[in-house]
Amino acid sequence: MKYTPNPQSVVEEMLQTIGLKSLDELFSDIKAEVKVQNALNLSEGMGEMEIRRRMKDLAARNLTTEDYPCFLGAGAYDHYIPAALEQLLLRSEFYTAYTPYQPEISQGILQSIFEYQTMICKLTGMEVANASMxxxxxxxAEACNLACTSSKGRKKVIISDTVHPEYLDILKAYSLSGRMEVVLIPGKDGAADIDTMIKAIDSETACAVIQQPNFYGILEEAEALEKAVHENKSMFIMAVEPISLALLKSPAEWGADIAVGEGQPLGNSLSMGGPYLGFFAARKDLMRKIPGRIVGQTKDLDGKRAYVLTLQAREQHIRREKAGSNICSNEALCALAASMYLTFVGEKGLKDIAVRCHQLAVYAQQQLEQVGMKLKFNKPYFMEFAVKVNDPGAANRKLLENGIIGGYELDGALLLAFTEKRTREEIDQLVAVLGGK
Amino acid sequence: MNIPKKLLYTSEHEWIKVDGERGHIGITDYAQHHLGDIVFVELPEIGEEVAMGESMGVIESVKAVATLFSPAGGRVIEVNDELEEAPELLNEDPYGNWIAIVELSTSDDLDKLMSAEEYTAFCANLD
Amino acid sequence: MSKLIFERHIKDSNSFTLPPLAVPAADISDSIPRQFLRNQHIALPEVSEVEAVRHFTELSTRAYGVDSGFYPLGSCTMKYNPKINEWASRLPGLAGLHPYQPEETIQGALQIYYEMQEMLSEITGMDGFSLQPAAGAHGEMAGVMTIKAYHQNRQDHQRTKMMVPDSAHGTNPATANMVGFEVIEVESNNRGLVDLDDLRGKMNEQVAGLMLTNPNTLGLFEEEIHEIAAIVHEGGGLLYYDGANLNGVMGIARPGDMGFDVIHVNLHKTFGTPHGAGGPGSGPVGVKSILLDFLPRPVAVKKGDTYAFDYDMPLSIGKVKNFYGNFGVIVKAYVYIKALGAEGIKQACQHAVLNANYLRHQLRDNYNIPLDRLCKHEFIANSKRQANQNHVSTMDIAKRLIDYGYHPPTIYFPLIVSEAMMFEPTETESKERLDEFIEAMRAIAREAEEEPELVTNAPHNAVIRRVDEVTAARKPVVKWEAP
Known part of the structure; x- marks a missing residue:
């Protein structure tokens, strides 16, 4: 396939207009020793039919959650996506647009981001949200970076290891800057060790971080930590799960200064881990320091309501090396999917989904316990828990043989997630396979 | 370009009005003109110690951002809270609206600043 | 005036329903202690499906994409986004994969990863790639992190500075700062290229490297790239390639052969994946062999006939993103490269450069072009003539283009050219389209001369007129509040 519309005759006409004889002359400013001598070692181009065949073949070599019930969660969840949402995302005015730099022809996109920001504020209870990360x-990692750079030399990030291990790995990479010192506090029985975290807080502490529910699905008891962090004039940062917020106390209610989270559960397909979106919300007084794009409401010359990218003086294209972050895009289409999702399911729907996930998990726990299995941690959870198994790898293989995508392998346990898509039959089958001798 | 006689100036376009051991600090007409509509002023904290030429605040317009450097060393004893709600005051009257008051630690720094005449010549060279 | 979704709220109008509950209806309060439960009302809008569909459809009519028309946004490479790519990324066998599935169940996906790493290495002349970063700036960050990790691993702790040309994208200095480097700016000479003397003078044992875009942000190829590489390498630094402008040389010259040690590419610019109104993009980071150990982990490897993720990278910088990057975007770029093949990649570049030079040539009678010589995929013009005559600015011309049905070029960048307008037509525009656009630009030049108010008050035909950005920034309203 080629997507260059000018045929050879037109190319020659254009070359003539600009006074050149060949396409090669367009590259006369590149010295020969730098030029590709032979053709690139890539396969020949393919037509659409060949591409379809090849991509279908590749897709067929995967086993998908469309075909097998999936009990994997651990940060990416198999929730239902409304059909209307999938259709609307194919509106190419949305997906083939650039960042809305020119407000006059981007009002639809700017408004959609403004609506997204509003919905994230509503879900988290926080006062401001950016256009997504x-x-x-x-x-x-950006939230921790903000806490450190805005607290005049404080560098310590006190974080529980019950936070998602990949988040911890990302935080480690971001701390290469030398501006963050990550203090990792081992959890106790699947939950954050709040007492030890509190003891670790000192005059160097910029922030303390927990995830709610944590990586193991367990609800963290955050009250004492919040109090201690704020007494020390440090920031309290929470990573939260958006669907759980229909049921669980919001980060604002916990007293968080910054709330972030993975937005994938809101209408974004699993897609092997991306593209997803990160949401980022904060207290109002941090508004001029938060990273990323922000859309604001204003008026046009006629006084008509209008939207525009605002507070741009925070950003890299103006502040350059003094910018708080280098991020200069967001995940706009994923954020649009998220606000569409929240619109299509509505408040009652979101709550129904959250309750359903929890009820299915509770049912699964009861059934597993009936066949003599035990949870690894006996603590309140939302929709995900770890069940003890002797050999998690073997258990997963056995599940797969029985047509089930199993759980995330922990030390002596499987971490299982239950979305509203799971049926009683699927759970019964899971229990039968795991509990079978 | 308005450049009042009795003030001292920096090459970063701040002014200081010295009154005994205290100095009122602001930005010049040249600075506000080149920044355009000022939308936000990040004020220093009261009690903060600043050295001459050290960053003590940030001034943002829609499309630009400037650091406020202290014209002289000292301790911040007062800030102009009014600017938090009305940053446009710096556009409207840059010399009538100071940003911070500093208790000067030494008068030596002042000798390094420009007079109105010197600053006028300095700006003329820039444009 | 368009209503916000919140203003379309009608109580009980949303009829989303779950299937009947097939398990016992456990009481939440039995299993979740009260202190964890939410008291705060969320207040999401309740809207019927049909009204919601109309709402979002209406929003789309007030947006402008590549499919709507010509989008010469410089440095953004707004080329056509082939539809077959969208189809492929939505295949259930790809879109329905959980990232933690066992490797034997995702062999097709792993093959795409592996082949993509290989193809990008071939196109750029690097030795290995990680596909993890989610965007260009994110790829830059991962790349600069590998430079830092490299020097640290050699116990060379004094290299605390990063050089960046004054013509660079803002992300370059911002990235260097994010990774904890002090930024040193390198000047451009009067030909718009890196000033070699300035570079020599600034290169020393404290400098970790130089970040460079080539072709640079003026659309010009750094002709002395070998000399630049030699200066940096002899000084013990590494050379970083910002892939924003790769479309201007792909298939013709490779950054790896120019002497670059680390590179990021923008799949959403160069390799035809859509920009999504600001994302998702994808910014894979590629390196020469000396930096392979430091790449974000994991990378895809091939063992015999099977594919796997290799996590055994003890010197890796860690991760910059959850899981393995924006897979859905990677699939689209994979299809794009497969569709074009070696010859198509080269031809895309040739036509992109031809279109840019044609446009430059045809606009020079009406607009000032500061560096009017052979360019690569983009060039800079400015409004100097229009400004001198009737105070018509670059902003005015950009807004007037909207009236003519075009997306404006990138404006006021790069910073080293005043009133800059940066045009990048890309290879997917026909001569007819370009000619129509040239006519519009000429008409605007005439208007600027004869009826300047028409231009300075533009746009006239858009859904809104110019907006009050000052109030937006002074008194920010960043969410809707119930009246």
Whole structure:
């Protein structure tokens, strides 16, 4: 396939107009020793039919959650996506547009981001939200970076190891800057060790971080930590799960200064881990420091309501090396999917989904316990828990043989997630396979 | 370009009005003109110690951002809270609206600043 | 005036329903202690499906994409986004994969990863790639992190500075700062290229490297790239390639052969994946062999006939993103490269450069072009003539283009050219389209001369007129509040 519309005759006409004889002359400013001598070692181009065949073949070599019930969660969840959403995302005015730099021809996109920001504020209870970040993990790293850079030399990030291990890995990479010192506090029985975290807080502490529910699906008892962090004039940062917020106390209610999270559950397909979106919300007084794009409401010359990218003086294209972050895009289409999702399911629907996930998990726990299995941690959870198995790898293989995508392998346990898509039959089958001798 | 006689100036376009051991600090007409509509002023904290030429605040317009450097060393004893709500005051009257008051630690720094005449010549060279 | 979704709220109008509950209806309060439960009302809008569909459809009519028309946004490479790519990324066998599935169940996906790493290495002349970064700036960050990790691993701790040309994208200095480097700016000479003397003078044992875009942000190829590489390498630094402008040389010259040690590419610019109104993009980071150990982990490897993720990278910088990057975007770029093949990649570049030079040539009678010589995929013009005559600015011309049905070029960048207008037509525009656009630009030049108010008050035909950005920034309203 080629997507160059000018045929050879037109190319020659254009070359003539600009006074050149060949396409090669367009590259006369590149010295010969730098030029590609032979053709690139890539396969020959393919037509659409060949491409379809090849991509279908490649897709067929995967086993997909469309075909097998999936009990994997651990940061990416198999929730239902409304049909209307999938259709609307194919509107090419949305997906083939660039960042809305020119407000006059981008009002639809700017408004959609404004609506997204509003919905994130509503879900988290926080006062301001940005237009979205790359994903939950990088949003958390940026939140910690903000806490450190805005607290005059404080560098310590006190974080529980019950936070998603990939988030911790991302935080480690971001701390290469030398501006963050990550203090990792081992959890106790699947939950954050709040007492030890509190003891670790000192005059160097910029922030303390927990995830709610944590990586193991367990609900963290955050009250004492919040109090201690704020007494020390440090920031309290929470990574939260958006669907759980229909049921669970919001980060604002916990007293968080910054709330971030993985937005994938809101209408974005699993897609092997991306593209997803990170949401980022904060207290109002941090508005001029938060990373990423922000859309604001204003008026046009006629006084008509209008939207525009605002507070741009925070950003890299103006502040350059003094910018708080280098991020200069968001995940606009994923954020649009998220606000469409929240619109299509509505408040009641979101709550129904959250309750359903929890009820299915509770049912699964009861059934597993009936066949003599035990949870690894006996603590309140939302929709995900770890069940003890002797050999998690073997258990997963056995599940796969029985047509089930199993759980995330922990030390002596499987971490299982239950979305509203799971049926009683699927759970019964899971229990039968795991509990079978 | 308005450049009042009795003030001292920096090459970063701040002014200081010295009154005994205290100095009122602001930005010049040249600075506000080149920044355009000022939308936000990040004020220093009261009690903060600043050295001459050290960053003590940030001034943002829609398309630009400037650091406020202290014209002289000292301790911040007062800030102009009014600017938090009305940053446009710096556009409207840059010399009538100071940003911070500093208790000067030494008068030596002042000798390094420009007079109105010197600053006028300095700006003329820039444009 | 368009209503916000919140203003379309009608109580009980949303009829989303779950299937009937097939398990016992456990009482939440039995299993979740009260202190964890939410008290705060969320207040999401309740809207019927049909009204929601109309709402979002209406929003789309007030947006402008490549499919709507010509989009000469410089440095953004707004080329056509082939539809077959969209189809492929939505195949259930790809879109329905959980990232933690066992490797034997995702062999097709792993093959795409592996082949993509290989193809990008071939196109850029590098030795290995990680596909993890989610965007260009994110790829830059991962790349600069590998430079930092490299020097640290050699116990060379004094290299605390990063050089960046004054013509660079803002992300370059911002990235260097994010990774904890002090930024040193290198000047451009009067030909718009890196000033070699300035570079020599600034290169020393404290400098970790130089970040460079080539072709640079003026659309010009750094002709002395070998000399630049030699200066940096002899000084013990590494050379970073910002792939924003790769479309101007792909298939013709490779950054790896120019002497670059690390590179990021923008799949959403060079390799035809859509920009999504600001994302998702994808910014794979590629390196020469000396930096392979430091790449974000994991990378895809091939063992016999099977594919796997290799996590055994003890010197890796860690991760910059969850899982393995924006897979859905990677699939689209994979299809794009497969569709074009070696010859198509080269031809795309040739036509992109031809279109840019044609446009430059045809606009020079009406607009000032500061560096009016052979360019690559983009060039800079400015509004100097229009400004001198009737105070018509670059902003005015950009807004007037909207009235003519075009997306404006990138404006006021690069910073080293005043009133810059940066045009990048890309290879997917026909001569007819370009000619129509040239006519519009000429008409605007005439208007600027004869009826300047028409231009300075533009746009006239858009859904809104110019907006009050000052109030937006002074008194920010960043979410809707119920009246």
């Amino acid at each position: 790359y994903d939950g993990g990088s949003a958390l």
